[in-house]
Amino acid sequence: xxxxxxxxxxxxxxxxxxxxxxxxxxxxxxxxxxxxxxxxxxxxxxxxxxxxxxxxxxxxxxxxxxxxxxxxxxxxxxxxxxxxxxxxxxxxxxxxxxxxxxxxxxxxxxxxxxxxxxxxxxxxxxxxxxxxxxxxxxxxxxxxxxxxxxxxxxxxxxxxxxxxxxxxxxxxxxxxxxxxxxxxxxxxxxxxxxxxxxxxxxxxxxxxxxxxxxxxxxxxxxxxxxxxxxxxxxxxxxxxxxxxxxxxxxxxxxxxxxxxxxxxxxxxxxxxxxxxxxxxxxxxxxxxxx
Amino acid sequence: xxxxxxxxxxxxxxxxxxxxxxxxxxxxxxxxxxxxxxxxxxxxxxxxxxxxxxxxxxxxxxxxxxxxxxxxxxxxxxxxxxxxxxxxxxxxxxxxxxxxxxxxxxxxxxxxxxxxxxxxxxxxxxxxxxxxxxxxxxxxxxxxxxxxxxxxxxxxxxxxxxxxxxxxxxxxxxxxxxxxxxxxxxxxxxxxxxxxxxxxxxxxxxxxxxxxxxxxxxxxxxxxxxxxxxxxxxxxxxxxxxxxxxxxxxxxxxxxxxxxxxxxxxxxxxxxxxxxxxxxxxxxxxxxxxxxxxxxxxxxxxxxxxxxxxxxxxxxxxxxxxxxxxxxxxxxxxxxxxxxxxxxxxxxxxxxxxxxxxxxxxxxxxxxxxxxxxxxxxxxxxxxxxxxxxxxxxxxxxxxxxxxxxxxxxxxxxxxxxxxxxxxxxxxxxxxxxxxxxxxxxxxxxxxxxxxxxxxxxxxxxx
Numbered sequence: 001x002x003x004x005x006x007x008x009x010x011x012x013x014x015x016x017x018x019x020x021x022x023x024x025x026x027x028x029x030x031x032x033x034x035x036x037x038x039x040x041x042x043x044x045x046x047x048x049x050x051x052x053x054x055x056x057x058x059x060x061x062x063x064x065x066x067x068x069x070x071x072x073x074x075x076x077x078x079x080x081x082x083x084x085x086x087x088x089x090x091x092x093x094x095x096x097x098x099x100x101x102x103x104x105x106x107x108x109x110x111x112x113x114x115x116x117x118x119x120x121x122x123x124x125x126x127x128x129x130x131x132x133x134x135x136x137x138x139x140x141x142x143x144x145x146x147x148x149x150x151x152x153x154x155x156x157x158x159x160x161x162x163x164x165x166x167x168x169x170x171x172x173x174x175x176x177x178x179x180x181x182x183x184x185x186x187x188x189x190x191x192x193x194x195x196x197x198x199x200x201x202x203x204x205x206x207x208x209x210x211x212x213x214x215x216x217x218x219x220x221x222x223x224x225x226x227x228x229x230x231x232x233x234x235x236x237x238x239x240x241x242x243x244x245x246x247x248x249x250x251x252x253x254x255x256x257x258x259x260x261x262x263x264x265x266x267x268x269x270x271x272x273x274x275x276x277x278x279x280x281x282x283x284x285x286x287x288x289x290x
Numbered sequence: 291x292x293x294x295x296x297x298x299x300x301x302x303x304x305x306x307x308x309x310x311x312x313x314x315x316x317x318x319x320x321x322x323x324x325x326x327x328x329x330x331x332x333x334x335x336x337x338x339x340x341x342x343x344x345x346x347x348x349x350x351x352x353x354x355x356x357x358x359x360x361x362x363x364x365x366x367x368x369x370x371x372x373x374x375x376x377x378x379x380x381x382x383x384x385x386x387x388x389x390x391x392x393x394x395x396x397x398x399x400x401x402x403x404x405x406x407x408x409x410x411x412x413x414x415x416x417x418x419x420x421x422x423x424x425x426x427x428x429x430x431x432x433x434x435x436x437x438x439x440x441x442x443x444x445x446x447x448x449x450x451x452x453x454x455x456x457x458x459x460x461x462x463x464x465x466x467x468x469x470x471x472x473x474x475x476x477x478x479x480x481x482x483x484x485x486x487x488x489x490x491x492x493x494x495x496x497x498x499x500x501x502x503x504x505x506x507x508x509x510x511x512x513x514x515x516x517x518x519x520x521x522x523x524x525x526x527x528x529x530x531x532x533x534x535x536x537x538x539x540x541x542x543x544x545x546x547x548x549x550x551x552x553x554x555x556x557x558x559x560x561x562x563x564x565x566x567x568x569x570x571x572x573x574x575x576x577x578x579x580x581x582x583x584x585x586x587x588x589x590x591x592x593x594x595x596x597x598x599x600x601x602x603x604x605x606x607x608x609x610x611x612x613x614x615x616x617x618x619x620x621x622x623x624x625x626x627x628x629x630x631x632x633x634x635x636x637x638x639x640x641x642x643x644x645x646x647x648x649x650x651x652x653x654x655x656x657x658x659x660x661x662x663x664x665x666x667x668x669x670x671x672x673x674x675x676x677x678x679x680x681x682x683x684x685x686x687x688x689x690x691x692x693x694x695x696x697x698x699x700x701x702x703x704x705x706x707x708x709x710x711x712x713x714x715x716x717x718x719x720x721x722x723x724x725x726x727x728x729x730x731x732x733x734x735x736x737x738x739x740x741x742x743x744x745x746x747x748x749x750x751x752x753x
Contacts, residue, residue: 028353028379029351029352029353029377029379029564029568030379030564030565030568030569031330031377031379031382031384031568031572032379032380032381032382033568033569033570033572034330034382034384034568034572034573035322035325035326035382037570037571037572037573037574038318038321038322038325038573039318039319039321039322040508040510040511041573041574041577042317042318042321042322043318044508047314047317049314068312069312070311070312098312098314100311100312100313100314100315101315102315103314103315103317103318105314105317146588146589146592146593147585147589148585150581
């Protein structure tokens with residue numbers, strides 16, 4: 001047992017923090033009850049999560065979002081319907097409150113129709129950056145008020161999912177420009193859209209090429225290496241980093257497979273089941289942003 | 291290509307139903323994990339007279355020996371001693387800071403006893419505010435030293451609150467969560483205790499002292515908090531010694547007439563205090579400190595510095611503009627001061643310069659004067675020298691003339707040498723005398739030769 005030593009810190013002003021000492025415990029005090037208190041408080045307050053999806057039209061953004069949260073957040077645009085192509089880049093936000101097992105989540109999804117759809121896509125990331133910075137500005141203004149609100153509404157974008165078209169080659173100049181600019185302002189998660197158009201080998205090769213591209217251009221996507229706090233984080237994050245960018249398939253139709261009801265895409269040659277990495281690391285986005 | 295930013299459409303908060311398990315119900319767990327890895331901070335301030343049992347109670351509460359020396363009663367003033375400890379229970383790390391008021395209630399004049407306490411609390415708020423206002427800040431890793439709970443130890447007189455207690459609590463109630471407790475409760479009998487408690491509570495209410503209210507807005511804790519609040523202020527007994535009761539060892543105090551068990555609810559309210567302070571409301575205490583007391587302090591401080599949220603015309607004032615305005619004002623003041631200083635400097639320099647010039651002039655004059663005097667003296671000396679030389683020349687001439695005469699006189703006197711021998715012999719005796727007279731006669735001869743017509747001088751000369 002460690003001998004009890006104490007270091008009296010100087011009086012009257014700040015208690016010196018680093019000189020703390022561990023004491024011998026003689027019985028149960030009940031400090032760990034604070035964890036439950038925290039949980040209760042968190043559940044009462046609810047969580048806020050803001051996602052932005054960026055990508056060209058037709059890559060399956062809306063479908064993906066619907067699949068991710070297993071609800072009809074967007075009306076996905078059906079092929080065949082004459083949807084007028086937006087002439088300018090717009091940002092649409094939709095907010096929903098979803099609840100699961102007592103946990104309330106206020107989810108805001110911001111879509112960017114018109115991104116990368118024009119012939120000249122120069123500076124098409126400016127409105128997006130502007131929007132992100134505007135949310136930061138709003139939060140800052142609330143924070144530096146004299147009489148602050150108890151809970152400042154958080155509209156800052158926590159995560160930006162970027163859809164990479166499945167060319168199978170490498171990242172396009174538009175992708176690189178966008179990723180470079182945005183990775184400094186927001187957590188960017190690149191995703192290979194419509195991955196069912198690539199075979200597994202093509203997918204792996206594409207993935208590796210994208211990883212190389214990201215490294216060459218020093219684009220730090222989520223989870224960022226610089227935010228790794230300890231060894232456990234590092235291990236977990238490096239596992240995730242190997243799999244980035246995730247290859248996803250969006251599916252919001254249900255089909256019967258072997259007696260089970262699954263979400264999938266039915267094609268002539270089979271049914272592709274939707275599979276998603278667990279949402280736990282998305283929650284990490286929210287925290288690392290704080 | 292024109293890009294227009296479409297304003298995000300109005301958010302209608304719709305409740306959506308999920309068709310399957312998404313998984314975000316693990317979010318509270320993630321939050322808890324994150325907090326656990328960071329550790330928690332909890333800071334308690336113990337206010338009470340010397341010897342009332344503060345250190346013992348802390349030891350009992352946290353089941354450790356914090357090992358401090360008891361304070362003497364001779365302190366000249368109240369000072370605060372803060373000590374930090376790190377406790378760990380299962381996987382929860384707690385950075386506990388206990389702040390003691392040493393010397394409280396010991397002085398003869400206790401007017402200023404509360405001041406060091408208030409100053410300490412304000413200093414902690416100030417430190418946090420400074421960190422928050424920094425440009426490059428790390429609130430995440432900041433070691434929070436703000437006082438989360440203040441345990442006010444009331445002496446077990448059995449009558450009422452002392453005036454010192456009232457005054458101190460009044461000063462502290464807007465800055466910290468006060469939890470009043472009756473110390474050394476084993477000295478009060480049960481019936482007296484009830485009266486004492488109600489007396490204290492009514493006094494607190496009538497004096498408008500805001501003590502910490504246990505939160506009753508959440509179903510999980512509302513019930514237990516409500517029942518516990520009835521027993522305020524808690525009558526506690528602290529002890530770290532163990533006494534064998536039945537077949538177990540329990541913390542207790544052994545008296546000749548019996549044993550007071552600390553954890554027996556019939557004997558004292560220690561268990562209630564521990565429940566309330568640690569097991570149920572620790573997080574709420576921290577939250578109240580941050581959202582109520584700290585915000586109040588921050589608001590007062592910023593308003594004091596001159597920042598406002600709204601103009602006199604009640605238009606919203608942005609902090610940025612105020613910052614700019616203040617900054618410019620400050621810079622303007624600085625510039626003005628600089629100008630003043632510069633002018634004063636220039637003036638001083640001029641004065642000094644004038645003085646120096648005066649002094650220089652004086653010196654010059656003196657120098658001239660001296661020089662002139664020197665010249666005059668020199669001239670005088672030269673004149674005198676000339677005179678002297680002239681006299682010497684004259685003398686030489688006369689000497690030469692006298693010698694000539696002498697030689698002539700000698701030739702004429704050679705014939706009378708015999709006669710003169712005696713004269714000479716006698717004159718040898720008188721030689722010295724006549725040497726003198728000879729020289730005198732030379733002079734007179736010289737004089738006479740200069741004045742040949744003066745017979746008398748010749749007569750003199752011949753004699």
